[in-house]
Amino acid sequence: MSDAIHHTVQRIYREHSRQVLATLIRLLKDFDLAEEALHEAFACALKQWPDEGVPHNPTAWLVSTGRFKAIDQLRKHRREVDLASEDTAVCQAPDPDTLHLEDDRLRLIFTCCHPSLSQEAAIALTLREVCDLSTEAIASAFLTKASTTAQRIVRAKRKIQSAGIPYEVPGKQALPERLQGVLKIVYLIFNEGYYASGGDSLQRVHLTDEAIRLGRLLTRLLPQSEVYGLLALMLLQHSRQDTRxxxxxxxxxxxxxxxxxxxxDAIAEATALLPRALVGPATGSYALQAAIAALHAEAPTAADTDWQEIWGLYQALYLRTPTPVVALNQAVAQAMAGDIDTAISHIEQLANGDLASYFPAHAAWADLLRRSGRHHQAHERYHYALSLTRLAAERRYLQMRIEQYEKNIGSAVD
Incomplete structure (x- = not known):
């Protein structure tokens, strides 16, 4: 097999397999069958493309091949299924600029966010099917057992199948009840791309690009303040991708x-969205986070960052979203605004409580201890943070910090 073709198939799987899967799920109306069809299609690509060449539209080829592989499998098992009405034109790859509501990945996200599914099941299922995250990675991200996560995914698939939940973007009257769940999942997709939960790379850019594309689609579908806020937030964070x-x-x-x-250009696009996101007392959590990100983006240097204003915004955010992670970020902002001792005390409570297994809490605690000159404690905390992370880039950063201390303060850390 040509190495070039093999690498092309790998790239297409990495960047487009979720698009192919979403369309196969819509066509076949069965998650497990669609997943089998996806893998069959890519297996065929590995066999045929070295001789026939890569098709002009590889995603459409994969959808068509996977669909007919699934039909053959159903016929072999003598299962009757009415696919005759499906025109082959539905196998054409979606064009994000013209397809609008017919986007299959957005359709799949709304299906997963149906009110009959619990939020935990919806999130787990979407991260598995839309982001291709492993069950173990999803469980780790939400501090649950892999077996529990796997059960949630299986039950969610069965519920969609048995209840006949339609694969569609709902009408405008039904949109509001599902919007918050959809926004949360789009942001989770973005975060997995922005800060990968494992592996050698810090970022999975194709996921951040996909989340931003979905965000733009949502602003056309439902132009509300929180939708604008989420898109602005993702654009501002993604604007730093080449320098992270x-x-x-x-x-x-x-x-x-x-x-x-x-x-x-991304910063400018986000800044233009902020007036539609920041709507006074009704401003939502995504818009507040976007406002925080904008203050970072507007500062010409790190020293010019308005940490006092950022701290105030985090306090407002905590009133709307009182989670341990928001409390952690609020404490870091408090430290950068000048009150480092109080911030260290707050982070210590979080790291010994709700965020005991959360790597960023221990890394932030270690960093503030370092900044305050408590080198021995910082050294110990960096070691503990190292034991919690699976991401290679994070491990190298923490090892670098540990080696610096062991080199520079010698006996002070012995």
């Missing part, structure tokens, strides 16, 4: 990034 790591994958902290290389 070195060529070897090592992490570059926000304070050390080359701000001239930030994507200023």
């Amino acid at each position: 790591s070195k060529p070897n994958g090592d992490i570059i902290l926000l304070e050390d990034q080359d701000r001239t290389r930030w994507h200023h």
Whole structure:
């Protein structure tokens, strides 16, 4: 097999397999059958493309091949299924600029967010099917057992099948009850791309690009303040994608990034959205996070960052979303605004409580201990944070911090 073809198939799987799967789920109306068809289609691509060449529209080829493989399987098992009415034209790959409501991945997300499914099941199912995250990675992200997550996914699929939940974007009257769940899942997709839960790379850019594309689609579907807020937030965070790591994958902290290389067109697009997102007392959590990200984007240097204003915005955010992670970010902002001792105390409580297994809490605690000159405690905390992370780039960063202390303060950490 040609190495070039093999790499092409791998790239297409990485970037487009979820699009193919979403369309197969719509056509076959069966999650498990669609997943089998997806893998059959890619197996065929590995066999046929070296001789026949890569098709002009590979995603359409994969959908068509997977669909007919599934039909053959159903016929072999003598299961009757009415697919005759499905025109082959539905196998054409979606065009995000013209398809609008007919987007299959957005259709799949709304299906997963049906009110009859619990939020935990909806999130687990969507991250599995739309993001291709492993059951173990999803369980780790939500601090649950892999077996529990797997059961949620299986039950959600059965519920969709047995209840006949339609694969569609609901009408405008039904949109509001599902919108918050959809926004949450789109942001989870973005976050998995922005800060991968495992592997060698810090980012999975195809996921952040997909989340932003879905965000733009949602603003056309339902132009509300929180939809604008989410899109602005994702654009502002994604604007730093080229400066967050070195060529070897090592992490570059926000304070050390080359701000001239930030994507200023994305910053400008997000800034234009903010007036529609910030609507006074009714401002939602995504819009507040976008406002925080905008303050970082507007600062010409790290030293010019308005941490006092950011701290105030995090306090407002905590009133709307009183989660441990928001409390952690609020404490970090408090420290950067000048009250580092109180912030360390708050983070210590979080890291010994609700966020005991959350790597960023221990890494933030270690960093503030370092900034306050408590080197021995910082060294110990970096070691503990290292034991919690699976991401290679994070491990290298923490190892670097540990080695710096062991080199520079010697006996002080022995």
